Amino acid sequence: MTTHVETSAARATRFAALHTPAAPLALANAWDVASARLVEAAGSPAVATTSAGVAWSLGSRDGDALARDRAVELVARVAGAVDVPVTADIERGFGADPAGVAETVSGVLAAGAVGINIEDGSSDPAEQVERLAAARAAADSAGIPLYINARIDTYLFGLGEPGPARLAETLSRAEAYLRAGASGIFVPGVFEPEVVAELARGIEAPLNILVGPGAPSVAELGALGVARVSLGSWVAEAAYAVVRRTTEELLAKGTYDAVAGALSYGELNGLFKN
Numbered sequence: 001m002t003t004h005v006e007t008s009a010a011r012a013t014r015f016a017a018l019h020t021p022a023a024p025l026a027l028a029n030a031w032d033v034a035s036a037r038l039v040e041a042a043g044s045p046a047v048a049t050t051s052a053g054v055a056w057s058l059g060s061r062d063g064d065a066l067a068r069d070r071a072v073e074l075v076a077r078v079a080g081a082v083d084v085p086v087t088a089d090i091e092r093g094f095g096a097d098p099a100g101v102a103e104t105v106s107g108v109l110a111a112g113a114v115g116i117n118i119e120d121g122s123s124d125p126a127e128q129v130e131r132l133a134a135a136r137a138a139a140d141s142a143g144i145p146l147y148i149n150a151r152i153d154t155y156l157f158g159l160g161e162p163g164p165a166r167l168a169e170t171l172s173r174a175e176a177y178l179r180a181g182a183s184g185i186f187v188p189g190v191f192e193p194e195v196v197a198e199l200a201r202g203i204e205a206p207l208n209i210l211v212g213p214g215a216p217s218v219a220e221l222g223a224l225g226v227a228r229v230s231l232g233s234w235v236a237e238a239a240y241a242v243v244r245r246t247t248e249e250l251l252a253k254g255t256y257d258a259v260a261g262a263l264s265y266g267e268l269n270g271l272f273k274n
Contacts, residue, residue: 004110004112005142011114015046016183018046018085019184019206021223021226022222024221024222024229025227026044026218026228027044027047027230028231029233029236030048031049031057031236032074033077034268035236036049036082037272038263041271046084046086047082047085047086048089048115049078049087049088050235050236051066051089052232053233054066054074056236057236062233064091071088072104072108076111076112080112081273086114087114087115087116087149088113088115090104090105090117091119092120092131095131098130098131098133101138102134102135102138109138109139114147115147116149117151117186118131118151119151119186120150120153120173121153125172125176129180132148132177132180132182133181135148136148136181147183148181148182149184150177150184150186151187151188152173152185152186153188154169154173154189155170155189167195167199170199171202174203174205175204178205183205183206184227185199185205186230187207187208188209188210188232191210191214191215193216193220196209196221196224197225200224207226207227207228208229208230209221209228209229209230210230210231211229212231212234
């Protein structure tokens with residue numbers, strides 16, 4: 001009989017292998033079971049959650065406001081609803097210190113996820129190194145080769161001087177985070193081809209880029225050395241935009257064109273196993 005650890009370990013290995021510039025892992029991030037099932041049904045080889053979408057759907061703002069137990073419960077629901085590997089966005093780790101991060105990671109692994117995103121934000125990189133090391137130790141203790149995607153927010157938050165200095169700081173953080181146990185590096189906030197190419201050349205691990213309208217295509221990013229492409233909260237934001245457009249049209253005009261093209265009740269209901 002295959003154990004949970006054996007199943008998770010196999011999924012983690014399979015998930016890690018999906019990170020290649022030859023065919024970048026393209027992720028349309030989910031935030032609940034229905035969106036996860038749609039992502040899987042569309043043919044995605046993995047499901048990634050968006051912390052913002054998860055927080056909003058549970059009535060919380062994004063940014064270390066959602067309680068850990070609620071976040072882990074959502075991960076368990078998603079992982080239990082799909083057959084592909086799941087990677088969970090756990091913000092800064094839902095813990096005040098490295099021990100708290102380790103506790104979160106243990107919970108996420110028990111919930112069935114085999115990957116995590118963990119961000120540094122405006123934290124001291126030395127503190128983030130400790131958090132990443134704690135996450136890796138928790139995964140090693142569980143016997144699962146967790147894919148740790150270390151997010152570096154230098155470009156997203158405009159940290160430090162722009163240009164070569166910011167690039168150098170990003171590469172320095174990436175090197176430190178990889179030594180601490182990260183599996184890959186996520187650099188949101190930049191998709192200019194020349195900068196992305198420099199990042200890919202300078203980071204000795206799979207590079208993840210956040211995309212959205214105006215960004216290069218997945219194939220173009222792969223040619224630059226990117227191994228993973230994520231939409232982050234864009235999909236959830238687009239879904240909520242439909243809610244607002246529909247309501248505004250209904251109240252202002254008394255018409256319903258904004259919901260044209262909606263998925264049918266039967267198709268959505270058929271996604272669920274029980």
